[in-house]
Amino acid sequence: xxxxxxxxxxYENNLALNNVxxxxxxNQIVGVFGANSAGKSTLMHALSGIVLDMQKKEMMAGGxxxxxxxxxxxxxxxxxxxxxxxxxxxGIVLCPERRRIFKESTVLENLKIGGYLASPAQARETLAYxxxxxxxxxxxxxxxxxxxxxxxxxxxxIGRALMAQPKILLLDEPLLGLSxxxxxxxxxxxxxxxxQRKIAIIVTEQYARPVFPIVDYAFILENGSAVLEGTxxxxxxxxxxxxxxxGV
Amino acid sequence: MExxxxxxxxxxxxxxxxxxxxxxxxxxxxxxxAHGALYVLSGFIAWTMINTFGSNLLVxxxxxxxxxxxxxxxxxxxxxxxxxxxEISEIIASYAxxxxxxxxxxxxxxxxxxxxxxxxxxxxxxIGGISVDYQRILVVVVGxxxxxxxxxxxxxxxxxxxxxxxxxxxxxxxMLGIDSDMMAVVAMGMGSMxxxxxxxxxxxxxxxxxxxxxxxxxxxxxxxxxxxxxxxMGAVLAAFLIGFAQxxxxxxxxxxxxxxxxxxxxxxxxxxxPSGLFGQQKELEERV
Numbered sequence: 092x093x094x095x096x097x098x099x100x101x102y103e104n105n106l107a108l109n110n111v112x113x114x115x116x117x118n119q120i121v122g123v124f125g126a127n128s129a130g131k132s133t134l135m136h137a138l139s140g141i142v143l144d145m146q147k148k149e150m151m152a153g154g155x156x157x158x159x160x161x162x163x164x165x166x167x168x169x170x171x172x173x174x175x176x177x178x179x180x181x182g183i184v185l186c187p188e189r190r191r192i193f194k195e196s197t198v199l200e201n202l203k204i205g206g207y208l209a210s211p212a213q214a215r216e217t218l219a220y221x222x223x224x225x226x227x228x229x230x231x232x233x234x235x236x237x238x239x240x241x242x243x244x245x246x247x248x249i250g251r252a253l254m255a256q257p258k259i260l261l262l263d264e265p266l267l268g269l270s271x272x273x274x275x276x277x278x279x280x281x282x283x284x285x286x287q288r289k290i291a292i293i294v295t296e297q298y299a300r301p302v303f304p305i306v307d308y309a310f311i312l313e314n315g316s317a318v319l320e321g322t323x324x325x326x327x328x329x330x331x332x333x334x335x336x337x338g339v
Numbered sequence: 340m341e342x343x344x345x346x347x348x349x350x351x352x353x354x355x356x357x358x359x360x361x362x363x364x365x366x367x368x369x370x371x372x373a374h375g376a377l378y379v380l381s382g383f384i385a386w387t388m389i390n391t392f393g394s395n396l397l398v399x400x401x402x403x404x405x406x407x408x409x410x411x412x413x414x415x416x417x418x419x420x421x422x423x424x425x426e427i428s429e430i431i432a433s434y435a436x437x438x439x440x441x442x443x444x445x446x447x448x449x450x451x452x453x454x455x456x457x458x459x460x461x462x463x464x465x466i467g468g469i470s471v472d473y474q475r476i477l478v479v480v481v482g483x484x485x486x487x488x489x490x491x492x493x494x495x496x497x498x499x500x501x502x503x504x505x506x507x508x509x510x511x512x513x514m515l516g517i518d519s520d521m522m523a524v525v526a527m528g529m530g531s532m533x534x535x536x537x538x539x540x541x542x543x544x545x546x547x548x549x550x551x552x553x554x555x556x557x558x559x560x561x562x563x564x565x566x567x568x569x570x571x572m573g574a575v576l577a578a579f580l581i582g583f584a585q586x587x588x589x590x591x592x593x594x595x596x597x598x599x600x601x602x603x604x605x606x607x608x609x610x611x612x613p614s615g616l617f618g619q620q621k622e623l624e625e626r627v
Contacts, residue, residue: 144513152425179516191511193504200494204504207497208516255515 092117098161107133109315123295125312131295135263139185140175182258190248194237205254221250242273262294274301299336340467348475350582351482357562359533361574366506366526375556376437381407381535382547404535411531412524441552454547561601565608567615
């Protein structure tokens with residue numbers, strides 16, 4: 092469904108992504124694991140096209156030179172040069188790191204803004220669905236986004252991304268800074284969303300343990316390269332992976 | 340009573356000047372220094388429609404709104420988009436456009452005291468012993484209606500909500516498929532239309548002179564700084580604060596101090612509370 096090959100991203104002369112190849116099939120959950128600065132967020136930005144926006148802004152301001160090479164194919168089409176808003180319209184929706192919810196708007200408004208691409212009927216249906224999988228949001232729907240807790244904000248960020256009618260949802264570090272209980276709940280819900288909405292999901296995380304139970308396939312990034320990949324079972328049996336990402 | 344009535348009218352006029360500026364800044368973070376120029380330009384467009392083409396008032400009003408909106412959008416699409424996100428460059432570029440428009444109008448012969456727009460309704464009414472003409476009442480009514488319309492627009496329509504999302508976090512909006520360049524063009528078009536609205540309502544009260552472009556810009560900036568940049572409700576309240584302060588100075592000190600009030604308000608706000616009376620974003624950061 093979504094496939095990136097020979098993907099390279101440079102910040103000036105720093106190689107942030109080096110010849111990365113990853114793919115995600117329809118209705119699959121793919122995990123991308125790696126330490127800080129391994130290139131997870133850069134990968135997500137490249138897949139969603141946000142890197143093009145960053146490139147443009149930096150170029151206008153005379154800042155960092157960002158270079159992108161390689162190919163991103165989505166539903167048999169090359170989308171490497173397609174703008175991020177067009178990619179969102181095609182169904183690639185990124186739920187960004189650190190959530191980036193609209194802090195001055197209420198929960199309901201956040202979700203409505205997320206429904207910009209949806210038709211009124213789709214927006215109504217998805218809104219009801221989001222309140223169904225995240226009942227907490229329904230309860231807090233008139234609260235200002237900035238006053239939510241971290242876990243609630245993350246639910247809102249996922250709900251908002253769902254409102255944009257994704258066919259493939261990119262979750263960038265959704266568990267950052269959350270309690271183990273909240274992490275487990277979010278991952279259960281993520282799998283539920285995949286099953287019920289029939290969408291593909293790519294999820295990145297530093298620490299694999301809470302995410303691993305729900306992924307079908309996983310990639311491990313190190314210093315910008317995809318060093319290992321495999322199904323859940325195959326990676327579980329790999330002693331290096333066990334020690335580095337599970338602390339066993 | 341006189342102070343109350345004329346203070347209200349003056350305040351609404353200030354709010355009308357500032358609305359477009361506040362909208363464009365709030366959404367695109369673009370300090371649009373061409374705002375005053377667009378105000379004067381739309382005045383002359385309306386004048387040309389009425390006097391050269393002989394169209395009736397209503398047609399002239401609608402045409403002026405549309406043409407000014409399109410001019411604003413085109414200015415953004417052609418020039419300002421290139422310096423997007425660099426505030427100093429944006430100020431210089433938009434001020435250059437303002438100078439080009441205003442001095443171009445002057446060069447084109449639009450100067451002197453001969454240009455006036457007709458009022459919508461002739462006549463006046465007496466409120467509490469003070470005679471107020473209908474045009475000034477219309478200013479207050481339409482000004483209030485515009486604020487209400489903008490509030491509804493940004494809270495209940497798809498595009499309005501998208502604009503607010505973009506105002507808060509442009510990149511997050513982009514991830515949801517909101518094309519920020521397109522939205523900025525829309526916002527700039529709307530901001531220019533608001534400038535045209537102000538011009539059509541307020542210019543019949545005096546002459547159309549090129550110099551008022553600079554004054555309108557200063558007043559709009561004063562209102563936005565005092566109200567807290569990016570906060571629309573703050574801008575409206577600040578308009579009332581400065582509006583009444585101006586009328587009080589006119590009554591008790593003399594009319595030539597009027598312009599000083601706005602400038603003094605800018606200086607005082609920047610010294611005492613730089614984020615403005617209702618600088619929401621910083622306030623939220625302090626509370627959380």
